[in-house]
Amino acid sequence: MEQWLPLFFAGVMGLALLIYVILDGYDLGIGMLLPLAKDEEKDRMIDAIGPFWDANETWLVLGIGVLLIAFPKAHGMVLTALYLPVTLMLIGLILRGVAFDFRVKAQAQYKNMWNRLFFVGSVTAAVSQGWMLGAYVMGLNQDLISKLFSLGIALTLPALYVMLGCGWLFVKTDGALYNKAGRWARTAILPMGVGLFLISIATPIASPDIADKWFSLPAAIGLLPIPVTTAIAYALAYWVAGHDRILAAGYGWLVFASMLVICVMLALGLAYSIYPDIVIDKLSIHETAASTPSLKFAFVGVVVAVPMIFIYTIFIYRIFYGKANSLSYE
Amino acid sequence: MDFDPFILSRIQFAANISFHILFPAITIGLGWILVYFRTRFTLSGDEDWEYAYYFWVKVFALTFALGVVSGVTMSFQFGTNWPGFMEKAGNIAGPLLGYEVLTAFFLEASFLSIMLFGKARVSNTLHLVSAALVAIGTTLSAFWILSLNSWMQTPDGYWIENGVLMVESWWDIIFNPSFPYRLAHMLVASLLTAAFLIAGVSAWRVRQNVDGPATWKVIRTGVFLAAVFAPLQAILGDLHGLNTLEHQPAKIAAMEGIWETQKGAPLTLFGFPDEANRTTHFAIEIPKAASLILTHELDGEVKGLDEFDGVHPPVAMVFWSFRIMVGIGLLMILVAWMCAYSLLKQRTCGPFALRALSWMTFSGWIAVLAGWYVTEIGRQPWVVSGVIKSVDVVADHPAGMLFTTLTAYLLLYVFLLASYIATLRYLSSKPARSLIAMQQQFPDNTGSTAKGVN
Secondary structure, three states, X not given: OOOHHHHHHHHHHHHHHHHHHHHHHHHHHHXXXXXXXXXXXXXXHHHHHOOOHHHHHHHHHHHHHHHHHHOHHHHHHHHHHOHHHHHHHHHHHHHHHHHHHHHHHOOHHHHHHXXXXXXXXXXXXXXXXXXXXXXXXXXXXXXXXXXXXHHHHHHHHHHHHHHHHHHHHHHHOOHHHHHHHHHHHHHHHHHHHHHHHHHHXXXXXXXXXXXXXXOOOOHHHHHOHXXXXXXXXXXXXXXXXXXXXXXHHHHOHHHHHHHHHHHHHHHHHHHHHHOOEEEXXXXXXXXXXOOHHHHHHHHHHHHHHHHHHHHHHHHHHHHOXXXXXXXXXX | OOOOHHHHHHHHHHHHHHHHXXXXXXXXXXXXXXXXXXXXXXXXXXXXXXXXXXXXXHHHHHHHHHHHHHHHHHHHHHHHHOHHHHHHHHHHHHHHHHHHHHHHHHHHHHHHHHHHHOOOOOOHHHHHHHHHHHHHHHHHHHHHHHHHHHHHHOOOOEEXXXXXXXXXXXXXXXXXXXXXXXXXXXXXXHHHHHHHHHHHHHHHHHHOOOOOOOHHHHHHHHHHHHHHHHHHHHXXXXXXXXXXXXXXXXXXXXXHOOOOOEEOOOEEEEEEEEOOOOXXXXXXXXXXXXXXXXXXXXXXXXXXXXXXXXXXXXXHHHHHHHHHHHHHHHHHHHHHHHHHHHHHHHOOOOHHHHHHHHHOOOHHHHHHHHHHHHHHHOOOOEEEOOOEEHHHOOOOOOHHHHHHHHHHHHHHXXXXXXXXXXXXXXXXOOOHHHHHHHHHHOOOOOHHHHHHOO
């Protein structure tokens, strides 16, 4: 029991954060694209995420909650070290979250202000999350290399979110907005690819521990499917987004599917790089785990509740299936 | 002035949680009121109830969004500012917070979408079920968070190993001694907050002649709810106080401003507690009344602040917050009964009663905040009563950084609160026609027409 419970919770936390990145990633991406759209298109873009964003954001609370449940010491260490980016992210998420309602409920003359705050909140949250991820991968070190690395991810993650946002717009919209999403995707996909590529090279250079894990035989051969799958998915997204005829034939959803694969592969790579630590070089999964009775109690809740959450999340996505022009955010 | 990082972290936590609680204080109660509106509509087919539902579901959505985003902040605050709390008490606090996320947050967030967007996509039954699930979600959320808060007030079911708290019995932890009282007190507080909000806003609508057919039904709902629950709240509050006397006598001594242990202690109605000189200036007292209230005996002994060797909460803030809470509570009973009486006698309320109701619109907020200040400041200097001191768990951040983030939060909260109230006022000023228009447009539920009424 003691052996696998902390590992189980590390897995749940990773899964929750991966789901968060994918789901709120498309929300934040659409938020960042908002200023590029015409006013009536802005409404449709918000409609495309309106019924989902709140539950999407809850995955972040679950991820952080599991960190707190299972690894209370790491929770304190990580969040204290990331104090400023966490605060910025929270302020960004607050602005983005309330703008959903205020932009349609407040007086019409304030709508533009709330649209702008929606954008500002989305950018702030995405950039801060990137910075946090970078600092986390660098083991919360404060040296220059770690900061440059964090900066790199702080710029790349928003590009990835924008691609997810474009993918979601392909799924939920049609007509002129769908075509526009194609143009946006073509602009964003190359910077995202370059960013991801540079990060993949920089990570082992900046962190010798991670280099050891990836470039020793036979691990390197076993790990090959991760970069290969990522490259194939990226090429597919690049190809689909780059061809108007394929997009026009309704295959835009392939971009979203490819982005999904890329996110899963990045998560696997990250998990492999970090394991068996929870904070690289500082705390391991086992030495920070909460006491076994606490983990057992929480285990029951996770095993019962998470499948139910999956079921009704799928149920909600089914109810709101289809193009977003038949929804309205009142 | 030198800023103490500990004080700054406390002010920041207080600011975050104070801002946050405003919104759940409404949604917990309003969720059930929406279920009531929807049920009345389902049973009677009377469209008035549906207008009431759609107006208040808009307010609910806005309020809920503010509650969600300010609540996300809370889940990070423990780590960013109070890492020692989770290091020491994480074995207990972690799972309780986890159960809140698992059982409540996803449920609320997911089914609220059906309430907001589901009109054309789901049956009325599923709509009603969704409203009920959202209300259950908000209540479950209150259950878990109040369980944790109560455990911090009256810890039970734990043992300590190497300075870390370990679980002895989850049952004793969850149903710790103050939990039933605090949960009941807070749930009723939320019902009262929502009751005065809907009655107050509707009274304002009547006075501004923007009332629709549903407005009087909403006033009646709010007034009768308040007329029943405001006096019940006084009884619950008294029971809660007796429970606090048993487990946290220092808090009671601070609430009542009792400096020395005495038999036949007087009740101080009003005064200025002076902690440095351990006296209350200009005290207006009722002889023996504190003993009567707290021990139900005229000559019962009440412990004073001198019993606690200086380890007691700051007196003036607890003393004053308590009087504000009780004052608002009494005002609520008065206004609710006055309006209920005239509704029963004349089936309507006069201009004075309507004015009183709209003045009381946000009275619940003041009472809820004051009540929480009593119980939370009253817990100091402990973060877990008698076990862990707040000062021992704070993160070691530089004061300048804390000052910056605190200022940012405060500016944001003032801006959001002003926007919230302005938007509520704007929504309330929309004529009944627009509600009817909205109602007619909902069946096709096309983006463009439904937006036309905004």
